[in-house]
Amino acid sequence: MTASPQKILSPEEIAVRAGEQVSFLHLSEPGVFAERALRLRTLAEGHAMGDFLRFIAELADAQHSALVAGVPVPLPTAEQIEAAARDGLPLLPADRWPRGAVWRESLRTLLADLARHLADGPARSAALQLAAASDDHLDTQAGRLLSGAMFGLDLATAPLIAAGLQLHFVRLVRQTAAAHADGPVAPFGRIDDATLCPCCGSRPVASIERLGADGARYLACGLCATQWHYVRVKCTHCQGTKGISLQSLVAANDGAGTTTDAVVQAECCSECGHYLKLLHPARDNGAEPVADDLATVTLDLLVSDPEEGGGLQRHGVNLLLLFGDPDESPPPGQAH
Known part of the structure; x- marks a missing residue:
């Protein structure tokens, strides 16, 4: 496989085609995890990472079961909403917002549910071991992540x-929106940094052209699953509009080199050297940001390769698949 560039529309051409204003914000739907699980199982068929994708699908099923249980979480006050809006900041900054005990209790319930659906093996053992870990370990690992x-x-x-x-965070955002729907200030809206999630302040996992929005591009949060509008042909890292190109996976023997039917592409910026994946649901209406990002690691490898794709750095963050140094932490449950 090779990475192949594709000509893209100019900002002016996209503005003409858009025709009208699009909604800025789309919060997660109640079935977000169920849809993700379905997509993961579809992508797993014949995939080199099939076992991993099926495991994450089981994890998404457990998330869905927990979400529909309707567990309440502590919500921000009207004063906190007004302060965030006034300062142009996300209301629920993921790395600083107090999670309380409810997130740990829900995690342990989720892990127990997951373990019931896994065969004996390393994955099941890891889930059970983590469920038995100390509160301190869980909070420390969450903070690092x-x-x-x-x-x-x-x-x-x-x-x-x-x-x-x-x-x-899906619970937190959805319940906050419902509780403050009639408040004097909307809990979620535009913030000063357009590249970050306006709800939790996280970086996007990918971007997606939403169906029914005339091809408008939205950034998709990999944490709370919120999607927010971000104009096309604009780098999601440096916010520049120069040096933008698209790269896709194409078969090495494809003489035509066409990539117009690629469901997932990498939108690349030669000015700052970063990229973010772009999904096209019109080419496959099952496309889902987290699932399709996991299934296209080969595209990451190609775009980041100095010879094949220009040695670009990934801007998107997928918390379900991280790359880094070997673990330096003690086993779950031990003191830090």
Whole structure:
């Protein structure tokens, strides 16, 4: 496989085609985890990472079961909403917002549910061991994961911690929106940094052209699953509009080199050297940001390769699949 560039529309052409204003914000739907699980199982068929994708699908099923249980979480006050809006900041900054005990209780319930659906083996053992870990260990690992600190992060259990955090922040955003729907200030809206999630302040996992929005591009949060509008042909890292190109996976023997039917592409910026994946649901209406990002690691490898794709750095963050140094943390449950 090779990475192949594709000509893209100019900002002016996209503005003409868009025709009208699009909605800025789309919060997660109640079935977000169920849809992710379905997509993961579809992508797993014949995939080199099939076993991993099916495991994450089981994890998403457990997240869905926990989400529909309707566990309440502590919500921000009207004063906090007004302050965040006034300062142009995300209301629920993931690395600083107090999670309380409810996130740990929900994580342990999720892990127990997951273990019931796994055969005996390393994955089931890891889930049960993490469920028995101390509160301190869970909070420390969560803090490292949300702050991007790789040192001391247990990469083996990081996807399980991430699943608990995703569940918690999806609940938090959805319940906040419902509780303050009629308040004087909307809980979520535009913030000063357009590249970050306006709800939790996380970086996007990927971007997606939403169906029914005339091809408008939205950034998709890998934590709380919120999607927010971000104009096309604009770097999601440096926010520049020069040097933008698209790269896709194409078969090495494809003489035509066409990539117009690629479901997932990498939108690349030669000015700052970063990229973010772009999904096209019109080409496959099952496309889902987290699932399709996991299934296209080969595209990451090609785009980041100095010879094949220009040696670009990934801007998107997928908490379910991290790369970094070997774990330096003690086993779950031990003191730090």
